[in-house]
Amino acid sequence: MSKLDREKILDELVSFEGISHSCIYQNEQILASTFPSIIQDKLSGMGRFIDKIFSSAHAIDQAHDEIHIELEENTLITYRVNDDFLLMLMATKGINLSLVYMTVKAIEKSVKLHGLPPPKNTASPPVPSEVSKEKKCLMITGKKTYLFGL
Amino acid sequence: MEEDVIDQIMQIKQIKGFIQTDTEGEDVASTIEDEQLAHFMRFLVGYAPVFEKTAELGPIRSIILTSNKNNNLGVFIGKEHSLGVLFARGCSIKKLFSQIKAYLNKLSIGDA
Numbered sequence: 001m002s003k004l005d006r007e008k009i010l011d012e013l014v015s016f017e018g019i020s021h022s023c024i025y026q027n028e029q030i031l032a033s034t035f036p037s038i039i040q041d042k043l044s045g046m047g048r049f050i051d052k053i054f055s056s057a058h059a060i061d062q063a064h065d066e067i068h069i070e071l072e073e074n075t076l077i078t079y080r081v082n083d084d085f086l087l088m089l090m091a092t093k094g095i096n097l098s099l100v101y102m103t104v105k106a107i108e109k110s111v112k113l114h115g116l117p118p119p120k121n122t123a124s125p126p127v128p129s130e131v132s133k134e135k136k137c138l139m140i141t142g143k144k145t146y147l148f149g150l
Numbered sequence: 151m152e153e154d155v156i157d158q159i160m161q162i163k164q165i166k167g168f169i170q171t172d173t174e175g176e177d178v179a180s181t182i183e184d185e186q187l188a189h190f191m192r193f194l195v196g197y198a199p200v201f202e203k204t205a206e207l208g209p210i211r212s213i214i215l216t217s218n219k220n221n222n223l224g225v226f227i228g229k230e231h232s233l234g235v236l237f238a239r240g241c242s243i244k245k246l247f248s249q250i251k252a253y254l255n256k257l258s259i260g261d262a
């Protein structure tokens with residue numbers, strides 16, 4: 001999943017009424033975020049915390065893939081997408097959960113199917129050294145996309 | 151009074167079990183037979199303050215986990231007691247939780 005794709009996903013989510021911020025967490029890192037800068041440095045810690053809850057649930061054979069942490073004013077909703085990355089959303093308590101759920105399911109499917117970015121130019125014959133670099137890069141990206149869904 | 155409220159919560163059709171713990175994570179009452187699930191709920195209650203410290207977003211009222219394969223579960227964090235609830239998947243979380251909270255307001259759990 002390219003940077004642009006990640007931002008597109010987050011933009012789509014925050015366009016819903018009731019979602020103020022969203023971010024993508026994977027491997028102890030925030031890959032993209034619309035949270036305000038004041039909270040940015042807390043996000044990876046929050047991601048680690050939530051990831052541990054998912055891991056603990058899975059360790060006792062519970063297949064939970066959605067967590068709602070209800071705060072005073074808002075709810076932090078996190079989805080585990082493709083057993084791979086976390087989608088964290090700050091939402092109001094009255095949000096339409098079905099709308100968010102279906103959007104996340106569509107994102108999940110889309111990342112699974114179209115994880116690899118399309119080749120830039122399949123028609124022109126590539127220069128060998130450049131190609132091997134690009135392929136290597138694509139293979140790494142592809143592996144990540146396939147294995148980690150990104 | 152507490153027993154009455156818990157009985158009322160257990161009367162809610164979708165509720166499959168509950169565990170009530172004190173501030174030290176000790177069981178006050180429980181109907182959850184799966185010991186691993188009970189441990190997990192106690193873990194969530196104990197883990198909530200860690201998140202509060204990390205996130206600095208204020209106190210956590212509840213944590214809910216949902217699944218398409220297992221029963222859903224939630225913990226309501228209170229000052230003196232916390233309540234873990236196991237409930238059927240597919241039911242309306244909002245509706246169910248507003249029902250539970252209405253009862254919890256009678257106890258020292260939850261203030262929503």
